[in-house]
Amino acid sequence: xxxxxxxxxxxxxxxxxxxxxxxxxxxxxxxxxxxxxxxxxxxxxxxxxxxxxxxxxxxxxxxxxxxxxxxxxxxxxxxxxxxxxxxxxxxxxxxxxxxxxxxxxxxxxxxxxxxxxxxxxxxxxx
Numbered sequence: 001x002x003x004x005x006x007x008x009x010x011x012x013x014x015x016x017x018x019x020x021x022x023x024x025x026x027x028x029x030x031x032x033x034x035x036x037x038x039x040x041x042x043x044x045x046x047x048x049x050x051x052x053x054x055x056x057x058x059x060x061x062x063x064x065x066x067x068x069x070x071x072x073x074x075x076x077x078x079x080x081x082x083x084x085x086x087x088x089x090x091x092x093x094x095x096x097x098x099x100x101x102x103x104x105x106x107x108x109x110x111x112x113x114x115x116x117x118x119x120x121x122x123x124x125x126x
Contacts, residue, residue, distance in 0.1 A: 022058075045107070054109065
């Protein structure tokens with residue numbers, strides 16, 4: 001009976017929980033270098049954290065005038081010239097695959113994290 005319960009529990013779908021982890025505002029847009037294939041060159045948004053934190057494993061939404069205009073999971077974060085994994089205060093640079101379309105000062109960057117969890121099931125056998 002325990003084997004059947006274990007097999008059924010493994011077959012249950014995963015619950016995906018999304019949570020907003022942070023928000024930043026674009027203050028200025030920078031163009032750096034001439035080699036767009038290099039992560040440290042191209043178009044960057046100079047941002048400041050408004051609340052929470054933003055990490056490189058978060059999904060990032062770009063909000064302009066209250067409307068979400070783009071969502072991506074491919075974001076790189078920079079502090080000065082160094083690539084970082086996480087920012088929770090102050091100013092930082094952001095580069096994403098959105099770069100070719102352009103950031104604008106005033107854009108809001110919202111970071112969302114996703115976690116998957118297996119459903120807990122109580123089996124009642126009669």
